[in-house]
Amino acid sequence: MALGLRNANKPKLVNCPICGAPVRQMPKHPEAELFRCSGCSHAFSRPGSIVEPETYGNSYYEEQHRRWFETPNVELFVRVAERIGKGASVIDVGCGRGDFLRFIQKIRPDLQLTGIDLSGTAHGDGIRFIRGDILSTEINERFDAVVSLAVIEHIPDVKGFIRRLRALTKPGGVVVAMTLNDSSLLYALARAGRHLDVPLAFDRLYSKHHLHHFTRKSLRTIFLHAGFAVISDFDHDAPIQAMDLPVKSRAADAVLRVGLRIVWKAAKVIRRGYLQTIICTAPG
Numbered sequence: 001m002a003l004g005l006r007n008a009n010k011p012k013l014v015n016c017p018i019c020g021a022p023v024r025q026m027p028k029h030p031e032a033e034l035f036r037c038s039g040c041s042h043a044f045s046r047p048g049s050i051v052e053p054e055t056y057g058n059s060y061y062e063e064q065h066r067r068w069f070e071t072p073n074v075e076l077f078v079r080v081a082e083r084i085g086k087g088a089s090v091i092d093v094g095c096g097r098g099d100f101l102r103f104i105q106k107i108r109p110d111l112q113l114t115g116i117d118l119s120g121t122a123h124g125d126g127i128r129f130i131r132g133d134i135l136s137t138e139i140n141e142r143f144d145a146v147v148s149l150a151v152i153e154h155i156p157d158v159k160g161f162i163r164r165l166r167a168l169t170k171p172g173g174v175v176v177a178m179t180l181n182d183s184s185l186l187y188a189l190a191r192a193g194r195h196l197d198v199p200l201a202f203d204r205l206y207s208k209h210h211l212h213h214f215t216r217k218s219l220r221t222i223f224l225h226a227g228f229a230v231i232s233d234f235d236h237d238a239p240i241q242a243m244d245l246p247v248k249s250r251a252a253d254a255v256l257r258v259g260l261r262i263v264w265k266a267a268k269v270i271r272r273g274y275l276q277t278i279i280c281t282a283p284g
Contacts, residue, residue: 017158017212018042018222027194031208042218043182043206047156050208054154056118064244071242072099073149076277080147080176081108083279088144091116091168093134094151098122114143134164142170149178150275153210162226169282175228180205181235181276182213185267186260204246219278228280235273237264 014035016023021039032045047053054060077100084090087110092101095115102124105113115122116130116137123129130137135157146169155161165175181187190201206213214222220230245256267273 014046016040016042017044018218019225026206027191027202029206030203032206034206037218040218040221041182041215042221043213043215045206045208045211047211052208054209060119067244068238068242069097069099071239072103073238073242074103076149076178076236076275077103078107079277080104080149083174083176084108084111084145085174086110088112089141090114090145090147091139091143093146093148093165093168094154095122095129098124098127098129100147100149101127135160139168143168143173144170145174145176147176149176151179152177153179153212153214156211158212158222159226162222166226166228166282171282171284173282174231175223175280175282176277177219177223177280178275178277179212179214179219180210181216181272181274183215183217183272183276184235184274185270185272186263186274187213188272189263200246214276216276219276223278223280227283229283231279231281233276233278235267235271235276237267237273238275240264 014023015021016037016039019037019040021037023035023037026034026036026043031050033049034043034045036043081104089112091114093116095101095117096119098115101113101115104111105124105127113127114130115127116132116134116139118131118133120131130139146165148165152158152161169175187205190205193199194202216233220233223230240257240260243257243260245253247253247256
């Protein structure tokens with residue numbers, strides 16, 4: 001019995017899902033156990049520690065994260081479009097409501113566009129939409145360009161996700177992935193606030209909504225380990241109005257958005273934006 005109690009109290013073994021290196025536990029969070037890798041610097045939640053994992057029904061787009069989906073990142077969309085060749089076949093993995101695909105269709109009518117997402121909210125003439133899980137839905141074709149914006153941070157099996165992106169990409173094709181930037185100024189300020197017993201930003205950024213928090217190093221690591229060649233990576237910010245803030249008061253919301261504008265300006269100077277995008281080519 002004593003042996004059984006000792007085993008029950010032993011900490012669960014956790015390794016980095018990116019590089020397999022040992023990890024250390026981060027400060028306590030009310031929704032999940034957080035860890036930081038000692039090798040590639042990746043931060044992540046242990047999925048088994050989350051009591052009620054996030055779901056991705058219509059309410060996810062229309063209520064919980066309404067601001068994000070009402071304010072598409074048009075500046076990023078344009079930068080992504082510039083990386084896609086003429087007449088290319090494109091798939092948007094985790095396309096949500098299809099905002100990127102509908103935008104790029106207007107400025108690049110030469111492209112053949114496909115989107116896949118768990119929800120059935122996407123629509124658009126001339127765009128093929130597939131409802132399903134990218135890790136299990138059968139797609140018997142490859143694409144010139146594979147785009148995935150703000151998706152990888154939600155995926156428990158990130159290595160499986162990267163393998164799937166590679167399987168969908170033609171040899172020499174382009175993969176563009178955007179995610180959060182744990183190396184950003186906003187994240188650094190949130191961690192500092194947590195140490196000063198002001199956990200609002202920390203609790204929000206590291207909530208169960210996101211399972212993975214990639215640094216610039218860990219994002220490059222996972223793509224390089226999968227055989228991709230990294231063409232470029234860059235940090236940037238989301239539109240201020242797109243940010244979902246953990247306050248209900250309009251006054252508090254307005255004050256926090258002013259603060260975000262200041263952080264965004266400072267982050268641009270030191271090149272530590274809230275988001276990051278990596279552009280790779282698949283093995284030939």
